Amino acid sequence: DAKTTQPNSMESNEEEPVHLPCNHSTISGTDYIHWYRQLPSQGPEYVIHGLTSNVNNRMASLAIAEDRKSSTLILHRATLRDAAVYYCILKNSGGSNYKLTFGKGTLLTVNP
Amino acid sequence: DTEVTQTPKHLVMGMTNKKSLKCEQHMGHRAMYWYKQKAKKPPELMFVYSYEKLSINESVPSRFSPECPNSSLLNLHLHALQPEDSALYLCASSPPDGANQPQHFGDGTRLSIL
Numbered sequence: 001d002a003k004t005t006q007p008n009s010m011e012s013n014e015e016e017p018v019h020l021p022c023n024h025s026t027i028s029g030t031d032y033i034h035w036y037r038q039l040p041s042q043g044p045e046y047v048i049h050g051l052t053s054n055v056n057n058r059m060a061s062l063a064i065a066e067d068r069k070s071s072t073l074i075l076h077r078a079t080l081r082d083a084a085v086y087y088c089i090l091k092n093s094g095g096s097n098y099k100l101t102f103g104k105g106t107l108l109t110v111n112p
Numbered sequence: 113d114t115e116v117t118q119t120p121k122h123l124v125m126g127m128t129n130k131k132s133l134k135c136e137q138h139m140g141h142r143a144m145y146w147y148k149q150k151a152k153k154p155p156e157l158m159f160v161y162s163y164e165k166l167s168i169n170e171s172v173p174s175r176f177s178p179e180c181p182n183s184s185l186l187n188l189h190l191h192a193l194q195p196e197d198s199a200l201y202l203c204a205s206s207p208p209d210g211a212n213q214p215q216h217f218g219d220g221t222r223l224s225i226l
Contacts, residue, residue, distance in 0.1 A: 032212060034214070041219075042219050043116075043202050043204075043217030043218050043219045043220050044155060044202070044204075044215075044217045045217065046214035046215065046216065049212075049214065051212075085154075087154065093212065098143055098145070098160045098162065098167065098168060098206075099157055099160070099168070100145075100155075100157065100204075100215060101157070102154035102155050102156070103154060104154060105154060
């Protein structure tokens with residue numbers, strides 16, 4: 001599986017935008033970019049995913065670089081509830097398309 | 113509240129005990145998963161069931177025995193576990209077209225082996 005690289009930790013202030021980067025220089029053309037987050041004492045929660053185009057949903061936006069070698073998860077207005085570990089994961093549409101291989105993720109701290 | 117329900121939330125067992133973890137979903141998903149998560153580490157895939165058949169076993173020791181009795185239920189039978197098996201066990205489900213579908217996770221069973 002193609003690997004992703006994320007900063008170990010980031011800090012933000014409440015009500016400010018947060019940009020969480022992810023590098024995936026070995027991404028293949030059939031890899032989807034998925035983002036999950038895990039709040040303390042909870043299971044991972046799906047945030048957003050995309051293939052080539054930028055994506056928006058009620059939780060976040062996903063900006064994908066034109067060469068697809070990096071992406072950025074954007075939280076438009078951070079709240080205290082957004083403090084979590086954020087995982088950027090590549091999912092291939094080939095034979096192992098069920099597998100989610102989690103990296104270390106980015107621990108996001110939100111300051112009041 | 114999550115749409116994937118795991119029971120029990122906490123389990124303490126001895127190394128000679130036999131216990132089972134249960135997972136249930138009613139979203140009509142035909143793929144179900146078991147993950148193991150050690151403290152301060154990311155989740156690691158253990159098993160995948162697709163249409164009630166085991167499709168992936170990530171070389172998990174035989175003291176962990178999964179079972180998928182129907183499309184809504186997933187069990188993980190535990191026997192003769194070791195202290196290093198203490199972890200959070202997470203269940204997830206998704207539609208069978210894996211790459212373009214999110215997985216929905218339960219909040220896990222926190223297992224402690226004495």
